[in-house]
Amino acid sequence: MxxxxxxxxxxxxxxxxxxxxxxxxxxxxxxxxxxxxxxxxxxxxxxxxxxxxxxxxxxxxxxxxxxxxxxxxxxxxxxxxIEPLTQDEIIQLFNNQCTERYHKLTDKFSALERKTTQYKQNGQPGREKSLALQLNKLQRELSTIQKTDFFTSKFGVELTNRTRSIKNEIEQLTLAQRKKPQTNSIKITAQKREDYQKKTWVTRKNPFVDRMASAWLIRSFIDNQARFLFIDAGHPLPEDGDQVTYDIARGDFTHVNDLCTFEVMQIAFDLHNQALAKLSKIVHAIDLHDESRRYPEAEGVETILKGIQKTASDSDSALKKGMDVIDALYASFIT
Structure with a gap:
């Protein structure tokens, strides 16, 4: 923050x-x-x-x-x-206060760095989630201090950079772990966008984050003339060649292992940029309740989408409003 x-x-x-x-x-x-x-x-x-x-x-x-x-x-x-203090002396008082607060976090960050290094050396499967949870907690503490770091103290900048470095290390470890072959792994087949034009995309009623985000991804990057249809969860899947099912059991595009539908479609259609990567992590965190990958924005986005889900007159209205939220969030990530 x-x-x-x-x-x-x-x-x-x-x-x-x-x-x-x-x-x-x-x-x-x-x-x-x-x-x-x-x-x-x-x-x-x-x-x-x-x-x-x-x-x-x-x-x-x-x-x-x-x-x-x-x-x-x-x-x-x-x-x-404020006599006899100079501007610089007053600013230094604020920076000293922040430095003292930052110092209380340094031991915690050092301990996390040691754990991350040990993980890289020993390769203990599953520990990357624990590391990510610890980092998220420290980031929240850091964010609280940054709110009162009015003059961007040197120590604050150094600790922020150090945090980014640890975060990158843990994300690389998580990515490496996810890329390892799994006995129950299912290959995600590459798809061509030209094969999915002017389709009707079918999903479950009462859409939430994964269906909203996936619909936005479809309309923005895959099929800009896409139409959306909603069915009950237990309804037989359509067999019409002009209809594509997503985020529904046994659908054309749905969850694979620990990937949500949004992530599966990203991989299938080879859709990658930094803004999509960040958006993907937020969708994953909300949809799969995966606290280890939460971003600060996730909680607020989840609250807004729940409000839409509760107040929308029907599934089509909820989907459109949810897509607008996702579109605004994506725009905020573009630098």
Missing amino acids: KNRQHNINSPGWLLFFYSVPAKPAGSRTKIWRKLNRIGAIKLKGAVYILPYSDEHQEILQWLISELSALGGDGAFVKTKA
């Missing part, structure tokens, strides 16, 4: 002052924790500083209301300078 970087050249700091009754003691702790969570720096006593932004100003306004409810009081002012 990107940090909310403050524009160093723009004037503005927020000084926050507050007082709260000594009892109950929990009230003071509650306010302190909220200030700490948003990245405020304590100057002295009950005086805190934040880079000026509309968001920070709004947060402090709500905090003053909360203080009033607790029997306390608070106020804040916007200022261009």
